[in-house]
Amino acid sequence: MVGPPRYKLADTAQQIVGGFLLAGPFVVTEEVWTLADGMSWFHGLATAVLVAVIGYGALYQADDDRDPDTEAEVAGLPLRFLSLISVAFGSVALLAILLNAPASFLEGMGRMEQLEVTLRVVSVGAIFSVVGAATADSVF
Template sequence: MKIRRPRRPRQFRVADSAQQIVGGFLLAGPFVVTEEVWTLAGSMSAIQAVLTICVVSAIGYGALYTADTTRDPDAEQEVAGVPVRFISLLLVSFGSVLILALLFNAPATLIQEPGTTGDVAWTTLKAVSIGSVFSIVGAATADSVFSK
């Protein structure tokens, strides 16, 4: 006898994004204002930043669809073949870290050798990729725990 896997509703709601936002901001905060994160970001190469973004995406997808066995990515709403819930999770993860970094004026305060505006923006994006590793865990956990 085969046990059927329960499926969650296909509809992605605003409440789901709100839950992700709370979780994302909760775990992003401590890493945005940590000098070590900004020092690491300053020394990262482009390939390391891209790989970090890939790790964030893998963690998010795994948390949503592998760790939570009641959720099926094929049964959810999609945009260009990507589940809307996963897109929302990535936007919340990277967005919450970026918003907090700018709100707290972290780039101007924590970048050791600012250089040009482009250098500051590049270092900020790398710092956001680092902070998103933690933010996505909070966002995915909140989404899985509080979803119906």
């Protein structure tokens, strides 16, 4: 009898490939930065929650082979899910920093305002990054 697939470090590597693949275009698109500049803190938070919902659904609702109750947990959350969320937000944030995108798109803003807009950009980009990360994790 074969049990459910167990989480391995290779799963995170797959998530990273998928997450970065779909995160890139959103970090370097001026429209995303303009959109995020117009968002409130509530919109940013709601977008972050949406990322978690999409990620959980993609991992455990769309894939019958996975059961969150049988996976290793940290603070009551499945390790695979935490990895997915970290990759989704982390890939967008890392690309934004490496490409110096906040300085390029948010000229004239103070550091604190740049940080706030960048966090909202990360939330927007993570919507797409989580789809790529979850797909890569499920397919490979």
